[in-house]
Amino acid sequence: MSLLKVNIKQINTTGIESSEIASASSVDTVQDNVASLTSTTAANDYSTYTTLRSEIDTVQANLTSLVSAAPSTLDTLGEIAAALENDANIAVTLTTSIGSVQSNVTTLTDTAAANDYSTYTTLSGLIDTVQDNVASAGGSGNTSITVANTEIANTSIIVEAGDGIAISGNSTSHVLTISTLMSNASAQVIPVDGSSNSFTTIQAVANNNMVLVSYNGILQDFTKYSWNGAAITLSNTDPLAAGSNLEIRYFDFFSLPGTSAGGGGGYSFQGSVSGYTSGGSVPNLTTIDKFSFAADGNASDVGDLTQGRGLLAGQSSISSGYSSGGGPVPAELATIDKFPFSSDSNATDVGDLTQARTEVTGHSSSESGYTSAGAYPVVNTIDKFPFSTDTNATDVGDLTINKRNAPAGQSSSISGYSSGGGPDVLNVIDKFPFSVDANATDVGDLSQARDEGLAGQSSSESGYTSGGLTPSTVNTVDKFPFSTDSNASDVGDLTVARHAAAGQSSSGSGYASGGRTPSTGLASNVVDKFPFASDSNATDVGDLTQGRYSATGQQV
Numbered sequence: 251m252s253l254l255k256v257n258i259k260q261i262n263t264t265g266i267e268s269s270e271i272a273s274a275s276s277v278d279t280v281q282d283n284v285a286s287l288t289s290t291t292a293a294n295d296y297s298t299y300t301t302l303r304s305e306i307d308t309v310q311a312n313l314t315s316l317v318s319a320a321p322s323t324l325d326t327l328g329e330i331a332a333a334l335e336n337d338a339n340i341a342v343t344l345t346t347s348i349g350s351v352q353s354n355v356t357t358l359t360d361t362a363a364a365n366d367y368s369t370y371t372t373l374s375g376l377i378d379t380v381q382d383n384v385a386s387a388g389g390s391g392n393t394s395i396t397v398a399n400t401e402i403a404n405t406s407i408i409v410e411a412g413d414g415i416a417i418s419g420n421s422t423s424h425v426l427t428i429s430t431l432m433s434n435a436s437a438q439v440i441p442v443d444g445s446s447n448s449f450t451t452i453q454a455v456a457n458n459n460m461v462l463v464s465y466n467g468i469l470q471d472f473t474k475y476s477w478n479g480a481a482i483t484l485s486n487t488d489p490l491a492a493g494s495n496l497e498i499r500y501f502d503f504f505s506l507p508g509t510s511a512g513g514g515g516g517y518s519f520q521g522s523v524s525g526y527t528s529g530g531s532v533p534n535l536t537t538i539d540k541f542s543f544a545a546d547g548n549a550s551d552v553g554d555l556t557q558g559r560g561l562l563a564g565q566s567s568i569s570s571g572y573s574s575g576g577g578p579v580p581a582e583l584a585t586i587d588k589f590p591f592s593s594d595s596n597a598t599d600v601g602d603l604t605q606a607r608t609e610v611t612g613h614s615s616s617e618s619g620y621t622s623a624g625a626y627p628v629v630n631t632i633d634k635f636p637f638s639t640d641t642n643a644t645d646v647g648d649l650t651i652n653k654r655n656a657p658a659g660q661s662s663s664i665s666g667y668s669s670g671g672g673p674d675v676l677n678v679i680d681k682f683p684f685s686v687d688a689n690a691t692d693v694g695d696l697s698q699a700r701d702e703g704l705a706g707q708s709s710s711e712s713g714y715t716s717g718g719l720t721p722s723t724v725n726t727v728d729k730f731p732f733s734t735d736s737n738a739s740d741v742g743d744l745t746v747a748r749h750a751a752a753g754q755s756s757s758g759s760g761y762a763s764g765g766r767t768p769s770t771g772l773a774s775n776v777v778d779k780f781p782f783a784s785d786s787n788a789t790d791v792g793d794l795t796q797g798r799y800s801a802t803g804q805q806v
Contacts, residue, residue, distance in 0.1 A: 518757070519805075520710065520805065522757055523543060524540050524543060525763070526552075526571050527541075527803055528555055528752075528801060529576060530799060530801030534559050535560070535801070536558045537554060538551070538552055538589060543756040543805075547791075547792050548792045548793045548795075549763075549794045549795055553594055554597065555587045559576040560576055560578070560800030561609045562574060562576025562801075563575055563610040563612030563622075564659075564804045565613070567619070569592065571804035573804075574586045574610065575606070575610040575621055577606070577608050582606040582624075583606055584603040586603065587600070588600045591806040600640035601635055601641050603633050603642075604642075607629060608624060609625045611623055611657050611706065612659050613661045613668075615661070615684035616663075616684075617638065622659070622682075623668060624653075628653070629652055630653060632645070632648060633645055634687065647690065648689045650689075653672070655671050655672030656703040656750065657670045657676070657701070658671075658716075660708045662708065665683055667680065669715045669738070670699065671704070675719070679696065693736075694738060695737045696730075697728050697738050700749075701719055702750060704749070705762040707755045707760030707761065709755065709757075712730060712732060713738075714728065716728070717748050717749050717750075722768070723747045723749050723768040725743040726740055728740060729741040741785035742785055744778050746776065747767065748762075748765035749766055750800045751774070751799070752802050752803035753803045754805045759779050760779070761778065761779050761803070763776070763803065766800075773799045775798070777792040777793060778790060
């Protein structure tokens with residue numbers, strides 16, 4: 251590049267304008283700047299226009315690439331500044347924040363060290379210590395648990411088991427025993443010919459825990475039907491159809507909600523295995539007899555009550571039989587005896603009624619035993635005692651009238667019934683609820699008034715009253731429905747007229763055992779059985795170990 255420098259020497263300054271002098275000064279400045287640019291350009295090799303232009307193009311391309319690589323929200327300086335919250339001292343701010351985090355981490359580390367949970371081994375050791383403390387609470391006499399030097403006294407520990415697992419506890423040693431219950435589960439489909447509106451499973455099909463799953467392919471609400479260990483029964487409330495099938499699933503040692511072995515909601519008053527006849531007169535007996543529901547045969551002596559007595563009440567839980575009140579007049583008793591169903595053994599005294607009395611009757615819900623009526627004096631009291639614990643009874647209501655002479659007792663799934671009785675010969679059927687403690691109401695009449703030890707039986711749908719005095723001895727079997735409050739009807743006869751017999755109930759039949767016959771005036775040993783599925787007479791199916799009357803009945 252050629253440089254032209256013109257030196258103008260003004261010899262005569264007269265007449266030169268000031269603007270001309272300024273212009274000359276500007277030209278000097280440009281000349282100086284160009285000289286400076288020239289030296290810089292030479293140093294950076296931009297000595298030609300072509301080189302400079304190429305460099306500018308490169309810069310533009312780099313800028314374009316930089317912008318396109320940035321996200322759309324950060325491709326301008328304004329957006330970048332906004333993202334940094336327009337903080338001119340962003341480096342200082344970040345440094346301060348990082349310092350705070352470091353300080354907190356240090357504090358956290360110090361805390362962990364102070365509590366010594368900084369390693370897995372230490373934490374595992376502490377857990378083992380807690381387990382040891384809990385285990386030591388199971389020892390005899392312990393009433394509290396100590397964890398980390400803190401005593402948890404007077405505290406209830408709840409251990410819950412799922413289906414197929416049983417938990418039993420010992421209140422003395424404080425030891426819990428856990429066991430599994432399920433051994434197998436099977437199913438069977440049974441064809442129905444439709445010739446009858448009632449069907450009962452055979453013994454080979456049934457066991458302690460069964461559920462009717464479907465009828466003719468339709469899923470069933472099994473609570474509608476009668477089941478109890480040895481049988482499931484369909485009645486004419488749901489007529490059977492020809493060519494239908496029943497699907498029954500049954501489980502060994504595995505209680506299901508709603509099955510007879512499940513307790514609570516699965517409880518059924520009717521037995522599936524055995525009937526029991528306990529106590530009685532001629533003279534006052536302690537004998538507990540047992541006879542089979544599966545096969546017709548004689549009873550065997552399997553134990554004794556704590557005291558000999560007659561005119562007593564009988565109750566049945568899922569695992570035990572109870573005998574309450576009674577006695578030889580005038581030595582009335584308040585005693586509540588209990589004997590196990592699982593083994594043949596003697597009864598134990600587990601509590602007392604609210605008052606000593608005889609000529610009583612019994613009822614059973616899934617949770618409690620009830621004893622109503624009685625003498626001396628004649629009362630209308632309804633006593634209740636729990637099956638879950640051994641304790642005294644409480645007075646929870648009254649019958650509609652004072653009753654004695656051992657009226658018949660019946661039990662549905664929700665109510666207790668007391669039918670007949672004295673001192674005047676009565677036909678009244680009283681009913682009281684199990685769900686609440688309340689007085690009874692009069693819901694119907696027997697087909698004939700009678701007293702002196704009527705035997706009571708219960709199917710899942712109906713109550714039965716058999717025998718008694720009118721004042722003559724009768725063989726009548728009365729039946730009244732549980733579903734409606736109405737009068738009883740005469741549906742059959744015992745094999746012989748008698749009064750003061752004991753009543754038992756299986757899932758399919760009612761039983762009347764013992765009693766006193768008018769022909770001889772002696773105690774009977776006859777065990778009569780009549781069906782629930784049809785209205786018909788009883789048959790003699792066995793004998794007690796000895797003749798007796800004024801005994802009471804239980805079943806499992």
